[in-house]
Amino acid sequence: MSRNSFDPGIWQGRDDGDGREHRRWHQQVQLTMAGDGLRGRDGGVALVGFASDEGVRRNGGRPGAAAGPDALREALAPLALHTDLPIFDAGTVVVEGEDLEAGHEAVGGLVAELLDAHDLVVVLGGGHETAWGSYLGRTRADRLQDARVGVLNLDAHFDLREAERATSGTPFLQMATTDAEAGRIFDYTIIGIAEPSNTAALFDKADELGVSYVLDIDCGASHLGEVLNVVDDLLTRVDVVHLSIDLDVLPAAVAPGVSAPAACGVPVEVIEAVCRQVAASGKLALLDVVELCPPMDVDSRTARTAARLVTTCVHARPTT
Ligand SMILES: N=CN[C@@H](CCC(=O)O)C(=O)O
Ligand SMILES: [Mn+2]
Ligand SMILES: [Mn+2]
Numbered sequence: 001m002s003r004n005s006f007d008p009g010i011w012q013g014r015d016d017g018d019g020r021e022h023r024r025w026h027q028q029v030q031l032t033m034a035g036d037g038l039r040g041r042d043g044g045v046a047l048v049g050f051a052s053d054e055g056v057r058r059n060g061g062r063p064g065a066a067a068g069p070d071a072l073r074e075a076l077a078p079l080a081l082h083t084d085l086p087i088f089d090a091g092t093v094v095v096e097g098e099d100l101e102a103g104h105e106a107v108g109g110l111v112a113e114l115l116d117a118h119d120l121v122v123v124l125g126g127g128h129e130t131a132w133g134s135y136l137g138r139t140r141a142d143r144l145q146d147a148r149v150g151v152l153n154l155d156a157h158f159d160l161r162e163a164e165r166a167t168s169g170t171p172f173l174q175m176a177t178t179d180a181e182a183g184r185i186f187d188y189t190i191i192g193i194a195e196p197s198n199t200a201a202l203f204d205k206a207d208e209l210g211v212s213y214v215l216d217i218d219c220g221a222s223h224l225g226e227v228l229n230v231v232d233d234l235l236t237r238v239d240v241v242h243l244s245i246d247l248d249v250l251p252a253a254v255a256p257g258v259s260a261p262a263a264c265g266v267p268v269e270v271i272e273a274v275c276r277q278v279a280a281s282g283k284l285a286l287l288d289v290v291e292l293c294p295p296m297d298v299d300s301r302t303a304r305t306a307a308r309l310v311t312t313c314v315h316a317r318p319t320t
Pocket of ligand 3: 155156157246248249260
C-alpha cells in the first residue's frame with residue numbers, strides 16, 4: 001500500500017510583495033493532483049515526493065530519508081525564483097511499512113503522468129530506491145517512448161548491487177537489467193565515485209555494463225573542465241537526461257544529512273556546474289534528489305544545498 005499526501009502549508013516563507021521582482025518559490029508553486037483535473041497541461045516543472053526509508057533500511061543504512069520530501073520543500077519555499085516557468089506540486093507518495101514495491105508502482109504511475117504533462121519532473125526522495133520509481137515513470141511516459149535517454153548519477157556509489165529485492169543500492173542494476181530485457185540501451189554515467197566506498201565487485205559490474213564514471217578525486221575544482229567534458233559527451237549522444245543527485249556525492253561538511261556522509265566528496269561548485277550544464281541543454285526531463293536524511297542534518301545544511309541545486313536546474317532551463 002501507499003498513499004499520496006499533501007501539505008499545502010509547507011509552501012510559505014518571506015514575502016516581499018506580489019511582483020515578479022519579489023518572487024520566491026512559495027509564491028510560484030501551484031498544488032496539483034494527478035487525475036483530478038487540477039494539474040496544469042502547459043509544461044513547466046512538476047514536483048513529486050517519494051517518502052521512502054525502506055530501500056535504505058533494506059540496504060543497512062541510516063533511516064530518515066522518508067522525511068526528505070517535506071524538508072526539501074521547506075528549504076525551497078523561501079528561495080528567490082528567477083523564472084516565469086510554472087511550478088506544480090503533485091504531493092508525496094508515501095511508502096507504507098515495508099511495501100516499497102507498491103510505493104514504486106504508485107510513484108511510477110504518477111511520474112509517467114507528470115512527464116507527459118510537464119517539461120521537467122523533479123522527484124524529491126527518499127533513499128536512492130527513488131530512482132527506480134522515476135525509471136518506471138519515464139519508461140511509461142508516452143512522450144519518452146522513442147527518446148534516447150542518458151542516466152547521469154551524481155553519487156559516491158555505483159548503486160549496481162545484486163539483491164533479491166530493490167534497495168537504495170540496486171536501482172541502476174535494476175535499470176540495466178530491465179533495459180536489456182526490453183532491448184533498450186542503458187547509458188549510465190556517474191560522477192563522484194569514492195573508491196573506498198565501492199568494492200571491486202561493483203567496479204567489475206560497472207565495467208561489464210560499460211558504465212562511464214569519474215572518481216571523486218578527479219572531480220575537484222581544478223578538474224571542472226574535464227568533468228564538464230564527460231557531461232558534454234553524454235549530452236551529445238542522448239535526447240533526454242535522467243539526472244539523479246545522490247546528496248552523498250557532496251562533502252560531509254555541506255551534506256551531513258545523508259545515510260552515508262562522504263569523507264572526500266565532490267565540491268558543491270562542481271556539482272552545481274554539472275547541474276547547470278545539463279539543465280541549460282534543454283534535455284533535462286527527469287531529476288531525482290535523493291538520500292536527504294533530515295534527522296541527521298545539521299541546521300538544514302543538506303536540505304539547503306539540495307534546494308540550491310534544484311533551483312539551479314530550474315533557473316538554467318531554456319525558457320523557450
Ligand atoms: N544508496 C546508497 N548506496 C550505497 C550505500 C553505502 C553505505 O551505506 O555505506 C551502497 O549500497 O553502496
Ligand atoms: Mn546512491
Ligand atoms: Mn550514494
